Amino acid sequence: MTRPHAVSAREAERALRTALSRGGDVAELFWERHETLQLTLDDGRIEDAIGGVDQGAGVRVTAGGRTIYANGNVTDADDVLALAGRAAASVSGGGDLREAVRLTPDELTRPHSVAIDPRSVPAQRKVALLRLADRVARAVDPRVVQVTASYAESVQDVIVANSEGIYRTDTRVRLNLALSVVAKQGDVLESSFEAVRGTRGFEMLGDDIVTETATTAARRAVLNVGARPAPAGRYMVVLSSAAGGTLIHESVGHGLEADLNLKGLSVYSGRIGEKVASELITVVDDGRDPGRRGTAAMDDEGTPTRRTVLIERGVLKTYLSDRTHAEKLGIARSGNARRESFRYLPICRMTNTMIERGGSDPDEIVRSVKDGIFVKKMGGGQVDVVSGNFAFEISECYRIRDGKIAEPLRGATLVGQGPKLMSEIDMVGWDLGYSTGTCGKDGQSAPVADAQPTLRIPSVVVGGKLE
């Protein structure tokens, strides 16, 4: 799908030679063409239709311990060459002058398939899905007062070439159909969010999945608007597999990023081979999980994505790395260098991260709790990787009384410390549930997916309101 005016291997060789013309150890070219379409239905009307294209490139030169990165919008190969010259101009010695760069283009196998290119689907079909979502959500309950439904398609063509000789391309087709529903009861307003997102073609969106998503979103807003405020204090908590993986993402995932570990900024720094979680816990990051939101054929440095076991039965195995940090830490490249766009340097981050299935019956886990909280859906979260303190939002939860799921609660947050919480989990279900999100780190956002089985945490701080 790469366009004819993309940078050829010959043009990339010239740019890399130019980038290294004043010295430097390694040069890299990242080229990108990003086509997007966004349609928004709000207040019953198709309000926004936004289409666009962003094309640009970035040239990185590392010289000694220093990294120079020049980037900008580019129209043709001459613009790319100009960027290479700009990067070279900031290199002040360091490293030897390099011989001519030879690039060998190769094709990586793509972990995702696109049966229907969304760009080939008429706008009317996309609009029809949004109208269906609006209709379904409003029909759930008279307390549903507002619905926003949006459809976003993103087709990102990338080329990565570097002075070590690689020239690789990838095309990431990502779709996102999201709903935000507002319910009102008396003076209380509650909103809910639900989305279906993946790295796949238009075949992933049909009437059934849209109906299910809209129903879930509307039900949750209505449930919360009538729910009692969550209490504050320590509770036994069961996290349903349906809750998604915000927990693993915040409490562990960020702490395993190699850049933070090299700088001694993570609670997991220097702990490879040590026990950092309960033996029931195995954590995996898999950038090749077919169709998932964080999936791609390669990362944004051209390293093929892979399945990486990060924690195996409680023991820390490795970190999520890019080229530089894999080398400095002496670990394998895991293909986790990602960037929001050509405007940024890649950083170490997650793709699709999960806690693997355990051996307990999920229903039995709920029955085992006399008094606690059942989390059905998690929202956003954040972690302070240095102390390991994390917080995540709970968007749907219930009280558990005598092993049974009881009344719904609203406005809860879970806080804790990553390694401590991971050591305390004492039951892991045999089920597995996925969720999708957009991860933020160092001012860059990236599409990710997370997954987990049903988990039991014996005691954790739940933040709610005191009567």
Place this chain on the structure above:
Amino acid sequence: MTPRLANDEVVDRALAALRDGGVRTAEVFLRDALSGTVETKDGAIESAIARGERGLGVRVLDGARMGFAHSSDLSGVGIEACVDQARRMAKITEPDADLAIASEPLADVDLGIAHPGLEERPLADRGAIALEVERAARESDPRISHFRKTTYSDSSITTVIATTTGVRASYTETSCGATTSPVASQNGERQIGYHGEAARRIADLDPRRIGTRAARRAIEKLGAKPFPTQKLPVILDPWMSMSLLGAISPLFSADNVLKGRSLFAGRIGRRVVNERVTIVDDARRPGGTRSAPFDGEGIATTRRTLVERGTLRGYLTNIKTARKLGGTSNGNARRGSYASPSRIGPSNFYVEAGVDDPKALVDALDRALAITSLLNVHTIDPVSGEFSLGATGTYLEKGTPVQAVQGVTIAGNLTHLLSSITGVGTDLVFGPGGIGSPTLVVAELSVGGT
């Protein structure tokens, strides 16, 4: 090389393509930005990024339907393709009779937001500022052991807007800023702090203050312990208040009000927050980091009091929502980039300084929790107003620090929080995002812990 069209030529080409296509009502928006970021680590420059960004956004109003397209391909062909796409997009949306394109000519105004020369500074000069920040943090306390990162950034941005209905204007703005995240270590414990500031010119940026404040943010968390669940007065220093104020601003959006998504709907003239609180949105604040002569739709900006001593006086509007409310736009259509359509948002949005000395406010409280960091502010739901955030803090008795605490939550409702503000300090400060606040004392919040 394809000849590069000047900004005005790009805009002219787009207007011509619109005219040739028979489009009568449309808007062309161009942004041309040069920026640079230097990151340092342990006394040396670790990376330097030079960024160039130039692109076009076209809005076509076809009857009462609006279409929007953007492109970074500013060749003749690219511009025409962008205009065509905007016309196609206008066929997809549904009509709204209140949509309009700006037609009032704009007057020139000097807001002190452009200080030429910033973008020409050599890399070494830029790096020197970041290194100064890092050094200040290290020197302020021996327990500062290392850093997550320290950055200095600057930018020079030109914005051009032209409509088929008579508006044509442009402005240039410069910005610079520095941030650092030092780590404090003591007896095997590590805590991170963060602080960042921004200004329109280098002379207004104080690297030593940034480094020192960041170091204090890390040091004050050392020795933090769990804390019992209870209700307690909470102190928000200006920097902690700012993040919560950012979550409050959507309540003022006329779009949210009209669509039933704001707790402030139908409450103009009513008491919505404590009478000690006055909230202002001032897009014309001299040198303000969010100051601009016109907004993302080409409407002249203003200074407005949104909440006057506790009473709601107005909403933030754009052309469409102002017409729906029977008025004219206040110029609050904000545009993050040429590629995003304008959305209603605040400019320099702040709580006015109060009359109380901040130290006296804190000393007057028998027991209180002064917040030192918040986690998960981005998850606050402006629709319900409910929040429950992870926090660290310092437990104080009569203004004296007793214990650093961590692993707690603070929870409540934004409207309740605003109503419970019983102290407003004199120490108004503006943050990098244009939000400003003095020290605020909240009479009581639920603190969740052990």
